[in-house]
Amino acid sequence: MTRFQKFVFFLALSVPAAAAAETFVYLGTYTRGESKGIYRSTLDEATGELSNPVLAAELENPSFLVVSPDQKYLFAVSENGRFKGEEGGGVSSFSIGKGGGLTLINQVNSGGGAPCHISTDPAGKSLLVANYMGGSTSSYQITANGKLVSSAAGSFIQHEGQGAQLPRQASPHAHSVNVDPSGKRAFVADLGLDKVLIYKLDAVGGRIALNTPPFLKLPDATGPRHFSFHPSGKWAYTNLEMSLQVAALSHDAETGALQVLEIESTVPEGTERKGNSTAECLVHPTGKWVYVSNRGHNTIAAFAIDQETGKLDFIERESTQGEIPRNFGIDPSGKFLIAGNQRSDTVTVLKVNQDTGALDPTGHQIKVPAAVCIRFLKR
Secondary structure, eight states: OHHHHHHHHHHHHHHHOOOOOOOOEEEEOOOSSSEEEEEEEEEEEOOOOBBOOOOEESHHHOOEEEEESSSEEEEEEEOOEEEEEEOOOOOEEEOOTTTTTTEEEEEESSSSSSSSEEEEEETEEEEEEEEEETTEEEEEEEESSSSSEEOOOSSEEEEOOOOSTTTTSSOOOOOEEEEESSSSSSEEEETTTEEEEEEEEETTTTTEEEEEEEEEETTTTTEEEHHHEEOOOOOEEEEEEETTTEEEEEOTTOOEEEEEEEEESSOTTTTSSTOOOOEEEEOOTTTSSSEEEEEEETTEEEEEOTTOOOOOEEEEEEEEESSSSEEEOTTTTTEEEEEEEEETTTEEEEEEOOOOEEEEEEEEEOOOOEEEEEEEEEE
């Protein structure tokens, strides 16, 4: 070996190897039983195996989580009727450390009872909250250091009215809030009103106001719950909790208007509504497929999205290998769908067939008490 070769070899040994990318999985839970708060696992992207979960943050009823677009912060609701001695639930902001650990930044009142869903705008400037029992929507500014700040005005809207099926729909029940790809509008699925409410969003100011048109009315007693945009922004999909269906919607990016394209069942014909309900609805990152979880039936229904019309073609239903799949997430690579089975205290990993969108068991499952939200962070 020449001196030059020895020198090159020495340099190669001296340069530290690049850290392997990691995919952290954050797990929101209900803490009425054994759970203590938010848990963290790591996903093996080659096999779909999850590491044993560890407690990332102690928090009461963190039933829904969201990671900021810049991946620096994690936000979590506390789905309660009271928070720190005041009426309303809570929202917490955490910084995310290099190893995936969480450090509390601050906490705010959600403005209404039982906050059950949160989301950010695409730029990560504002956080929006759906309060289920309060029947309201709140918004907050996200400061440069991840702190949540409520605007003096325009940061809270109380929903009004009732639906057709009493007593379930005797009052508004905001169940989710999502921002369109442009960041100009927020869409709130209200189960109690059978409506998707549409708000104009000032993301920098953290303020919301009613849009024109102000809502999409869905059929009576269907109960829209969650809402997911196609990456193109041309279509959106909302699962109807009470009627066991999913609605495909067209979206006008100029006005925010929504129109129903079609409504499809997520369960086999003849399935009784009693003891069954849909829960989560997500579009795959590629925009090719949409998935809906069926509680009671304990399956994920998969549909192909027609890329010309936005309409749906049924693919299959795959078991979640547990009871009451309240929530699921799709990892950033789009290879795995991970379902949280609330009643059986399990988290199940399914593999997404990249050609057909069908789901296949991986054999990987971990125990997490009352797992009800799955979120990812890839570093």
